[in-house]
């Protein structure tokens with residue numbers, strides 16, 4: 005049975021031009037079955053089946069007693085069909101007067117026609133289908149709708165609206181279908197459902213789902229401009245399913261005011277209003293979006309009651325009065341709404357109930373009124389009144405309009421929507437890509453595979469870093485012995501050069517004495533004998549020097565080859581193995597590092613050190629020591645010649661020799677200064693080389709650094725034994741001493757020349773014409789390590805001594821006694837007296853006649869300064885050069901000098917002495933004027949000595 009047809013047809017028929025339509029309130033009447041008690045009071049025999057309860061409807065009456073033989077009730081409502089019922093029809097026997105239930109009263113026999121009439125046998129779903137289901141169509145179409153149950157107490161309003169768990173009523177059936185429809189329209193539109201549930205009790209509005217809100221005064225009603233009634237503070241709930249709705253209803257009903265009355269054991273003492281708000285929005289919306297809203301109100305009114313019948317008292321009585329008042333207000337509103345012609349005022353404001361129902365009755369709403377009546381004669385008056393009001397309500401017309409709000413979507417909103425959807429699309433694309441990659445890598449293995457790849461990558465990188473470090477370590481280990489070999493090579497090369505220089509110097513001196521002797525003393529047999537001894541000694545020393553030069557040259561070559569071999573091995577060790585887990589970039593990087601180490605830090609750096617040391621350092625210092633000794637030796641011989649001159653009465657010649665004597669000593673001072681500069685050069689050259697390679701500064705490990713930190717150690721023994729040398733131990737000691745001397749931080753102090761017997765003494769360091777001490781020297785002297793420097797100086801002195809002793813041993817020359825003063829170094833000079841007098845073991849600087857030198861022969865400070873400062877140079881510049889080898893030596897000495905020393909041109913000692921000697925002798929022969937002018941010529945020099 006479908007009853008929405010007439011209502012819809014009526015609404016359609018009354019459609020207006022502006023889209024709204026006029027609709028009448030649909031009025032349905034439901035007649036509840038007799039209760040058990042009522043049935044017991046019915047007369048026998050029971051009523052015909054047509055009018056009696058069905059087996060299903062009488063399920064609640066199973067325990068009902070059998071009808072009484074003394075009936076006190078009769079049935080006053082007879083349903084004719086789905087639309088017609090008869091109130092208080094006459095008895096079947098034709099008696100127009102009732103004798104049961106209403107004393108001696110005429111039957112009214114009123115026929116009512118309603119939109120729907122449901123008899124006692126009707127089911128819950130029948131009522132829902134015929135009344136509320138059509139409202140759902142309206143709500144989904146955007147129209148407000150209201151269904152309310154009206155009737156006297158105990159007539160079945162609550163049963164119809166709520167029902168029971170076994171037989172649910174309109175609320176459940178409506179909400180179930182609403183959610184079904186929402187689900188069906190999900191693709192087309194978005195539907196939001198929310199609900200509120202309240203009661204009007206004693207003219208107070210209470211939120212059944214939030215009973216605490218509103219307090220005793222209850223919630224306030226508000227009417228807005230959109231012709232809708234709202235309750236301020238009413239809680240809104242959003243159910244997602246019909247089950248949640250039922251849960252909310254149970255919760256609300258538990259809070260509802262219910263009481264047992266005479267008429268109903270579970271009488272609702274309030275009007276309950278459930279409002280379901282439905283908001284719909286089409287999913288495929290463009291710039292214009294139609295949003296429809298509708299509210300379905302389902303109202304369970306409290307039942308009217310007659311006080312005399314209800315026989316209530318106290319609170320129940322007062323509740324009943326309020327209920328009746330509100331229902332009376334509802335009745336007045338219905339009366340006014342029905343009186344269309346007079347357009348009476350509709351007294352909505354007379355009660356909270358009518359205010360709530362204002363737009364449901366007279367506004368934009370489709371309304372269904374389910375009128376519940378009892379068939380029993382005990383409800384005779386209530387049923388009569390109820391049917392009369394229901395019949396009147398049929399005439400109420402409402403104007404329904406669709407609640408559609410056309411929303412123009414602003415461009416910004418549209419853009420926002422596009423952005424939103426674009427992001428959604430991207431997100432989905434990412435998900436798809438992730439799913440595809442997961443599928444591609446075996447589903448769940450996707451993420452672990454990524455982690456495994458990352459771990460493998462990390463492992464590879466770690467291995468590569470380790471490999472690089474290994475290679476670095478190998479390179480470092482491979483280069484370590486090279487440093488020692490390099491030092492050995494450098495030392496030997498320096499010593500070789502030293503031997504070579506001094507052999508040359510000695511040769512020059514021998515030539516000079518040869519000339520001197522030939523010119524001045526060849527006729528003297530004693531002097532000839534003495535000269536032969538001297539020459540033999542010098543020749544022997546020269547041979548030794550040449551031999552040692554060759555030996556050390558071979559050693560240097562040997563160590564050079566060792567270096568080359570070790571470099572080759574180091575290069576091989578530093579090669580990156582093909583199996584090393586390196587990327588091409590890392591392999592290239594390692595190769596570059598190796599090249600940098602190989603080419604820059606080690607080979608180039610150490611060779612540079614070696615060359616510097618070789619050029620400026622040890623050989624020059626040793627050469628000066630040797631020159632000093634030779635100078636002393638020559639002076640001794642010159643003095644001997646002078647003695648001879650005096651004895652022959654040649655005073656001018658003797659004076660000239662004195663001058664040569666002093667000039668030679670001055671030259672020695674200059675040589676000492678150069679030696680000190682050279683030693684400084686050694687120190688600089690031996691420090692760690694800092695080289696710029698590809699923009700980065702490299703500091704190769706230096707053995708000096710480690711040794712200066714206290715880990716002094718001698719260079720390792722060479723892998724291959726150097727050539728044998730009869731004076732090997734002595735030479736080795738000399739080399740070792742040289743090595744230690746080079747390690748010294750400070751150069752040794754300038755040695756002092758000391759002639760035994762006090763005839764002559766060179767100035768000590770403070771008296772030497774050297775540069776004043778600079779800031780660095782002052783800092784060193786103030787530094788705590790100054791004592792260390794002193795020790796180093798002593799070591800250096802000791803080294804010089806060891807060289808001297810080595811030379812002496814190789815030349816079989818005894819050493820003169822050492823001075824007690826540590827700041828002075830005794831000249832390591834051969835004692836020619838041992839040559840001239842083999843039996844003599846004297847080591848002192850004495851003339852063969854053991855005569856002290858005259859005081860006039862002692863160098864004085866001023867003279868020394870003057871000689872060293874310029875006189876000698878001028879003389880050297882003026883003098884002719886006869887001996888090419890000496891000139892070559894002097895040029896070499898110049899080249900080997902420290903670059904800082906080159907700024908002050910100095911005459912090489914050998915050439916200076918030779919030229920001074922030559923010039924002085926020439927001057928002595930030419931006369932005092934020539935000597936004083938210092939402009940001697942070669943011709944003058946060739947003059948006979950005498």
Ligand SMILES: Nc1ncnc2c1ncn2[C@@H]1O[C@H](COP(=O)(O)OP(=O)(O)OP(=O)(O)O)[C@@H](O)[C@H]1O
Pocket residue numbers: 035036037061064155156157158159160161162163164268270271272273305306307308376
């Ligand atoms: N159609 C029906 N079928 C079976 N039982 C019904 C029917 N209608 C009502 N009843 C029963 O009648 C009794 C009273 O019904 P109900 O409580 O719904 O009346 P009411 O109108 O809500 O009363 P009140 O106004 O006092 O709340 C209940 O026991 C209910 O089960």
